[in-house]
Each structure stands twice: as structure tokens, then as C-alpha cells.
Amino acid sequence: xxxxxxxxxxxxxxxxxxxxxxxxxxxxxxxxxxxxxxxxxxxxxxxxxxxxxxxxxxxxxxxxxxxxxxxxxxxxxxxxxxxxxxxxxxxxxxxxxxxxxxxxxxxxxxxxxxxxxxxxxxxxxxxxxxxxxxxxxxxxxxxxxxxxxxxxxxxxxxxxxxxxxxxxxxxxxxxxxxxxxxxxxxxxxxxxxxxxxxxxxxxxxxxxxxxxxxxxxxxxxxxxxxxxxxxxxxxxxxxxxxxxxxxxxxxxxxxxxxxxxxxxxxxxxxxxxxxxxxxxxxxxxx
Amino acid sequence: xxxxxxxxxxxxxxxxxxxxxxxxxxxxxxxxxxxxxxxxxxxxxxxxxxxxxxxxxxxxxxxxxxxxxxxxxxxxxxxxxxxxxxxxxxxxxxxxxxxxxxxxxxxxxxxxxxxxxxxxxxxxxxxxxxxxxxxxxxxxxxxxxxxxxxxxxxxxxxxxxxxxxxxxxxxxxxxxxxxxxxxxxxxxxxxxxxxxxxxxxxxxxxxxxxxxxxxxxxxxxxxxxxxxxxxxxxxxxxxxxxxxxxxxxxxxxxxxxxxxxxxxxxxxxxxxxxxxxxxxxxxxxx
Numbered sequence: 275x276x277x278x279x280x281x282x283x284x285x286x287x288x289x290x291x292x293x294x295x296x297x298x299x300x301x302x303x304x305x306x307x308x309x310x311x312x313x314x315x316x317x318x319x320x321x322x323x324x325x326x327x328x329x330x331x332x333x334x335x336x337x338x339x340x341x342x343x344x345x346x347x348x349x350x351x352x353x354x355x356x357x358x359x360x361x362x363x364x365x366x367x368x369x370x371x372x373x374x375x376x377x378x379x380x381x382x383x384x385x386x387x388x389x390x391x392x393x394x395x396x397x398x399x400x401x402x403x404x405x406x407x408x409x410x411x412x413x414x415x416x417x418x419x420x421x422x423x424x425x426x427x428x429x430x431x432x433x434x435x436x437x438x439x440x441x442x443x444x445x446x447x448x449x450x451x452x453x454x455x456x457x458x459x460x461x462x463x464x465x466x467x468x469x470x471x472x473x474x475x476x477x478x479x480x481x482x483x484x485x486x487x488x489x490x491x492x493x494x495x496x497x498x499x500x501x502x503x504x505x506x507x508x509x510x511x512x513x514x515x516x517x518x519x520x521x522x523x524x525x526x527x528x529x530x531x532x533x534x535x536x537x538x539x540x541x542x543x544x545x546x547x548x549x550x551x552x553x554x555x556x557x558x559x560x
Numbered sequence: 561x562x563x564x565x566x567x568x569x570x571x572x573x574x575x576x577x578x579x580x581x582x583x584x585x586x587x588x589x590x591x592x593x594x595x596x597x598x599x600x601x602x603x604x605x606x607x608x609x610x611x612x613x614x615x616x617x618x619x620x621x622x623x624x625x626x627x628x629x630x631x632x633x634x635x636x637x638x639x640x641x642x643x644x645x646x647x648x649x650x651x652x653x654x655x656x657x658x659x660x661x662x663x664x665x666x667x668x669x670x671x672x673x674x675x676x677x678x679x680x681x682x683x684x685x686x687x688x689x690x691x692x693x694x695x696x697x698x699x700x701x702x703x704x705x706x707x708x709x710x711x712x713x714x715x716x717x718x719x720x721x722x723x724x725x726x727x728x729x730x731x732x733x734x735x736x737x738x739x740x741x742x743x744x745x746x747x748x749x750x751x752x753x754x755x756x757x758x759x760x761x762x763x764x765x766x767x768x769x770x771x772x773x774x775x776x777x778x779x780x781x782x783x784x785x786x787x788x789x790x791x792x793x794x795x796x797x798x799x800x801x802x803x804x805x806x807x808x809x810x811x812x813x814x815x816x817x818x819x820x821x822x823x824x825x826x827x828x829x830x831x832x833x834x835x836x837x838x839x840x841x842x843x844x845x846x
Contacts, residue, residue, distance in 0.1 A: 275800060276807045278639075280647035283805055287639035290801075291765040299764050302603050307638060309599040314643055317591045324635070324644045331631045335621010345617045349610070352593060353564075353573035357600055358610045361566035479589055480579040514561060515576075519569055521562045 284311045333471040341433045343377040347472045350374055350518035351481075359502075366410055369557045373503050373520040376490065378431040379423060385445045389539055391457040396441035398427035398459025400547040401529070402538050407452040407493055407554045414452030415556060418495035421445045422458070424488070429464025448495075457539070460529070460548050461487045463512050476517070483517050486510035488525075491554070498556035505552050527552055570597045619757040627719045629663040633758045636660055636804035637767075645788075652696055655843045659789050659806040662776065664717040665709060671731045675825055677743040682727035684713035684745025686833040687815070688824050693738040693779055693840045700738035701842060704781035707731045708744070710774070715750025734781075743825070746815070746834050747773040749798050762803070769803050772796035774811075777840070784842035791838050813838055 278286050287307050294300035313319075319327075334344045349355045355374045363372040386392060393400075407418040423443040425431050432441040448454045465483035468476060476483050488504035506513060506526040513521050529550045537543050564572050573593050580586035599605075605613075620630045635641045641660045649658040672678060679686075693704040709729040711717050718727040734740045751769035754762060762769050774790035792799065792812040799807050815836045823829050 276809050278642065278646070278805055280643045283639045283643050283646065286805060290767055293766040294764065295766060296764070302605070302609065303761075303765055305599050305603045309595045309602075310638060310640055311643055313591050313595040314640060315647065316595075317588050318647060319588070319644050321644055321648055323588065324641070328629070328631050328635065331617065332621060332624050332629075335618060335624060335631075338618050338621060343614070343618070345614050345621075349614065352596060353569045354596055354600060355610070356564065357566045357569050357597055358605050358607055360564070360569065361601065361604055362607055475589075478580065478582070478585050479577040480581060481576055519564055519572060523562050 280315060284308060287311075330471050330475075337470045341380070341436070342467070342470075344470050344472055346375070346377040347466060347470075348475075350376065350520075351466070351472055351476060353519050356519040365557045368555055369410055370501055370503055370555045371522045371524050372501060373522060373525065374518050375502050376518070378425075378433055379490070379492075380433055380443075383421060383423070383443045383445050384440050385447075386456065388446060388449060388453075388455055389457070390444070390446075392422060392442055392444040393457065393459045394439065394441045396426040396432065396459050398442075398462070400537070400543055400545065401458050401460045401550060402547060403454075403456055403458060403489070403550045403552075404538060405454045405491075405552045405554060407448050407454065407495065407556065409498065409556055410558060414450075415495045415498060416448060416450045416452055418448040418452060418454075418493055418498075418556075419445060420448060420454045420554075421490075421492040421494075422456070423490045424458065424461045425464045426459055427462055429462055434467070455538070457537075458489075461489050461507060463487045463510055466517055481517065482512075482515065484512045485516055485518060486512040486521065488520075489550070493554050493556060495556060497559055499559055501554060501556055503554075505550065566601060570594060573597075616757050616761075623756045627666070627722070628753070628756075630756050630758055632661070632663040633752060633756075634761075636662065636806075637752070637758055637762060639805050642805040651843045654841055655696055656787055656789055656839075656841045657808045657810050658787060659808060659811060660804050661788050662804070664711075664719055665776070665778070666719055666729075669707060669709070669729045669731050670726050671733075672742065674732060674735060674739075674741055675743070676730070676732075678708060678728055678730040679743065679745045680725065680727045682712040682718065682745050684728075684748070686743060686823070686829055686831065687746045687836060688743050688833060689741060689775070689836045689838075690824060691740045691777075691838045691840060693734050693740065693781065693842065695784065695842055696844060700736075701781045701784060702734060702736045702738055704734040704738060704740075704779055704784075704842075705731060706734060706740045706840075707778040707780075708742070709776045710744065710747045711750045712745055713748055715748055720753070741824070743823075744775075747775050747793060749773045749796055752803055767803065768798075768801065770798045770801070771803055772798035772807060774806075775836070779840050779842060781842060783845055785845055787840060787842055789840075791836065 338344045407415040487507040493501040507529045529548045624630045693701040773793040779787040793815045815834045
């Protein structure tokens with residue numbers, strides 16, 4: 275077909291993919307084409323604006339590497355990540371809710387024994403975490419794998435420093451009663467990285483880049499759905515305006531402050547420390 | 561706001577950008593957020609599919625450099641480029657229609673005197689081009705700048721070979737009567753690059769990657785709108801299925817084949833050659 279205009283082109287592109295063998299690929303691509311075209315028509319996108327978009331995506335691709343995922347960050351601040359999570363994790367009442375994965379997960383984090391100090395030099399006030407992993411009927415999930423990652427007191431994840439060290443990040447295995455405990459540092463509110471295209475977009479739309487203090491968890495056990503979530507710190511000023519829309523009330527808990535003295539593991543802390551307790555409830559696999 | 565779900569999140573993201581100072585940025589971002597969310601809800605995008613999308617965009621960013629613009633190629637094959645051009649170039653009858661810019665333009669192409677051979681070693685049958693540049697009332701546009709770029713007989717642009725040479729690409733200046741003439745090689749149909757993410761997408765949607773033979777032109781003159789267009793070769797088998805939806809009937813013309821002998825410039829060609837004549841009609845600047 276020749277001489278398509280801004281309206282007839284949509285049907286022409288849809289016809290061009292009519293023979294897509296995988297029906298799900300066809301469904302997704304058809305919807306993508308329709309919505310993309312509708313967007314461009316609705317705002318009457320100009321060529322200069324289109325080129326700004328090309329440049330934005332190019333910059334986003336070029337700043338992305340093994341340690342920084344700016345496309346995930348973009349999806350997060352546009353609310354797409356949380357939308358996708360919400361529509362894929364309708365769970366029975368009582369199961370721990372999922373939230374955004376975020377751009378700072380990295381594969382192959384070190385494994386630690388229960389009780390270990392994951393901080394490994396990360397700066398921050400000591401924080402002792404005691405969690406349990408249970409199933410929907412209250413049954414303990416023994417030997418569940420629990421992966422943890424978090425920012426330090428300066429608001430940075432280990433990967434943001436470069437250098438390759440793992441700090442305040444690690445993999446633990448629950449004991450036979452589904453208990454997990456370890457030491458780390460106190461998570462603090464932090465701004466998502468603003469030195470790239472996503473930061474420019476936040477700035478242009480008059481948004482702050484802050485996330486409320488949280489610790490990331492990914493919990494896996496045979497027979498249960500993988501849980502990717504955070505635990506948030508009650509009282510944080512950004513709980514109602516999280517830059518990535520990830521807060522669930524059920525994921526907020528009290529992180530108790532204690533004066534210097536004995537920690538839950540019996541060791542003595544010379545400085546004040548925090549304790550965090552949380553009960554993860556996994557959904558069964560379908 | 562906490563506890564957004566896959567429906568309420570859209571309003572929450574829109575409220576977050578409510579204070580965007582530039583009204584056009586606010587309009588575009590609001591529409592982008594609505595259409596992006598509608599797309600994800602309509603297909604009930606899964607997390608695995610979302611991550612495929614993140615990977616696709618990341619790959620597209622990583623293959624893009626100064627010589628290859630995979631995001632423009634993506635926009636082209638999705639019909640977005642042609643849609644944007646169509647809705648921004650409604651011209652008076654008689655003016656030359658615009659078409660896609662494509663990913664193979666590069667800045668700072670060499671300038672040549674009228675009559676020069678732009679091929680500079682590009683492979684292909686000789687082709688002599690004679691064009692005129694006029695305004696909407698038929699007035700010649702003297703000294704118009706005419707930039708030309710095209711693929712060679714193997715279907716590749718100079719930039720695709722690496723090495724930095726400019727072949728079958730250059731800038732000319734019309735004479736006082738708006739005439740432009742030069743020698744190059746015959747343009748042939750060619751497939752857009754399929755060794756990247758866009759190629760994988762075409763493959764997954766059972767589409768061919770071919771573009772009908774064409775020569776790119778960008779024409780600039782003070783007092784007139786910039787014209788970015790192609791001239792297509794009549795009879796090409798891909799005129800009705802251009803991979804980037806760029807064909808306009810008004811841009812198709814006969815490229816005449818001649819046996820070996822005298823060319824329009826009076827020089828003798830030892831091999832058969834082609835002639836191409838085209839009249840560009842510019843719209844006046846607003």
C-alpha cells in the first residue's frame with residue numbers, strides 16, 4: 275500500500291504483522307502499535323519532539339550497563355513497573371504483597387550463614403533483622419532462599435560505587451523453621467539517580483526523586499511463588515510520594531531504635547542500633 | 561498515596577506531574593503515561609514480557625552509535641516515523657511530499673560542485689541525476705542546498721562499511737536557475753539491517769525487511785520549508801510493501817536505462833547507464 279496518511283497507516287502496519295506466528299506476540303505488538311500511534315496523533319507530535327524522544331531513548335540506552343539499568347528506572351518512575359506487578363500478583367489475603375524490583379539488583383550476590391553481617395563495610399547505623407518465611411496456612415517454609423539488598427546511610431547501593439565489592443547485599447537460607455536473621459545497616463531514604471535521562475525527565479516534570487527508606491527482599495522456595503518485595507520503615511517522609519509508586523501499607527513496619535548494648539544475637543553494640551522484624555507469607559505456586 | 565492498584569496508579573502518576581511548568585511537556589507526558597498504562601492493562605502484560613521489553617530497549621540502545629540509529633529504525637518499522645511526518649507536512653497541492661528521514665543520514669557530508677561524481681568508488685551502474693528546485697508558483701529556487709545519500713548496488717550505505725569514507729553521499733548547491741545535476745550509482749532495493757533487535761522483531765512478526773530502491777534528498781533554501789524526501793524507482797517489487805511505509809506515488813519516477821555511449825554531461829560511458837530526472841517543489845516557510 276502506498277500513500278498512507280497519519281490515520282490509515284495504523285491499519286497498514288497492523289496488516290503487515292497479520293501473519294505473526296505466535297498469537298501472544300501478535301496481540302502485544304498489535305496493541306503496542308495502536309497505542310503508540312494513538313499517542314502520537316492525540317498530541318500531534320512534531321518531528322522535533324519525535325527526535326527529542328529518539329535522543330532520550332538513545333541516552334537511556336547508552337547510560338545503561340551491567341550496573342545501571344536506566345530503562346527499568348524509567349519504567350519505575352512512569353508507574354509501569356508497579357502497574358505490571360499489581361496486575362500479576364493478586365494474592366489471597368494474608369500473603370505478602372509484591373513491589374518493584376528496582377534497578378539495583380545484581381545476580382551472583384555472595385551467600386552468608388544466618389547471623390552474618392551483610393554490611394561488609396557499608397556505612398550506616400547497625401540494624402539487626404529477624405524474619406520468618408511462612409506459607410498461606412501459617413506453615414513454616416524451611417530452607418527458603420532469601421536475597422537482600424539495600425542502600426547505605428549515604429543512599430547508595432554498592433553497585434553505584436563501582437569497584438565490584440558487595441556491601442549490604444547477600445543471599446541467606448532460612449533454617450528448618452523458616453527463620454532468617456542477619457545484621458546489616460539502617461536503610462535510609464534516598465533519591466534515585468538523577469544524573470541521567472530519567473533525572474532530566476523528573477526535573478522537567480517538577481517531581482522529586484526520593485524513595486522512602488526500605489530493604490529489598492527476594493524470597494524463593496520450592497512449591498511457592500517467588501516473592502519480590504520491600505520492607506519500608508514507618509515514619510519516613512516519602513511514604514506517600516515514593517518516586518516509583520512502590521509503597522504498600524502492609525509492607526511498612528516499625529524499625530525499633532535501641533541504645534548501645536546487647537543486640538539480639540548476644541553481641542554487644544557500642545553504638546545505638548535498630549531491630550527490624552518481619553513475617554513473609556508466600557503464596558503457593560499454581 | 562499508598563496502595564495503588566493497576567487502575568488507580570494512572571491517576572496517581574498524572575497527579576505527580578501536575579506541576580510540570582512547560583504546558584506542552586505536561587501534555588505530551590500525560591498522554592504518554594495514559595497510553596503506556598492502557599497498553600499494559602489491555603494486554604495484561606506479564607512481568608516476563610515486561611522484562612523482554614526492557615531487554616529489547618536495552619539492546620536497541622547498545623547497538624546504537626554515531627553510525628547506526630536503531631531507535632529511528634524501530635520507529636520507522638512501527639510506522640511511527642511516517643505517521644509523524646504525515647501529520648506535520650500537509651502541503652499545498654503540487655509541493656513535493658516528505659517521507660522518512662531514515663537512520664543513515666550523517667552530518668558533515670562533503671560538498672561537491674555541480675556535475676561531480678558522488679559515487680567516490682561506491683559500486684553500482686552509473687546513474688546521472690538532473691533535478692530542479694522550484695517554489696510553489698513555479699519560480700526557480702536559486703542556490704538551494706541539496707543533500708543526497710543512497711545505498712550502493714549491494715544495498716549498503718557508506719556508513720555501514722565503517723572506515724569513514726563518504727560514498728554516494730554529498731552536498732550540492734543549485735545554480736541560479738535552481739538546477740542540480742550530478743553523477744552517482746543506481747540505487748537498488750535493499751533490506752534494512754536485520755542483525756539487531758529490529759531484525760529480531762521483523763522476524764518474530766513475519767515481516768520482510770526490504771525497502772524499494774530510492775535516493776534520499778534533503779533540500780534547504782531560505783524562505784522555504786526544509787524538504788526531506790526520497791525519489792523512488794518505478795517498477796520496484798517492494799513499492800507496495802516498503803518496510804518503513806515511506807512510499808508516496810508522487811515520489812515514484814522512471815529511471816531510464818541507456819546503452820553505453822554519451823551521458824548527459826557529454827562524457828562517454830563504456831557501460832550502460834541510467835538517467836533520473838526529478839522536479840522538487842518546495843513549500844514556502846510560514
